[in-house]
Amino acid sequence: TQLLEQSPQFLSIQEGENLTVYCNSSSVFSSLQWYRQEPGEGPVLLVTVVTGGEVKKLKRLTFQFGDARKDSSLHITAAQPGDTGLYLCAGEEYGNKLVFGAGTILRVKS
């Protein structure tokens, strides 16, 4: 099983600040997904990136897939308290079989 390392593990910031979460692996993935999970709920898909170098934007969230398809980043601009949650990256090994990173707990204080 391929491994995905996420950093930082925990991030506490003030409303309005910017932040970046990283997801790294020594292995190549067919695609990579980012999820957000709130307490008591299951993860919810935010985005899927497929092509090396691909950049996708979702409002204030920008996702990038590394050129070699081994790493990815999630950048949030002007974070808001509603962004608080657990952010998980997941790499596709094959046939929708996903391996998840340990996650980044984000807390945005107002």
Place this chain on the structure above:
Amino acid sequence: DAGVIQSPRHEVTEMGQEVTLRCKPISGHNSLFWYRQTMMRGLELLIYFNNNVPIDDSGMPEDRFSAKMPNASFSTLKIQPSEPRDSAVYFCASSRELAGTDTQYFGPGTRLTVL
């Protein structure tokens, strides 16, 4: 449209007891996944099915764990006998197909506590 339904939402049991977790996938979805989430190990894939057939159960931790999908609208994950280290949140997810770009929709999870 109803999402993935899991029951029970919470289960507290004593060591040695049998535990059965249930999942109803989204109608029309052909793939179903069982995950386990703990603080120590994060979110781990246990087993997944496609068209009711188990495809990969390499993530099932021990023979105490078993999963079935008797039809397209129902799956169970059984632990017998249960142990305290099985305490975790168990998620079921479904997707239309087994393509990597197909979205997996997660249920709300079952929080299992084994005393």
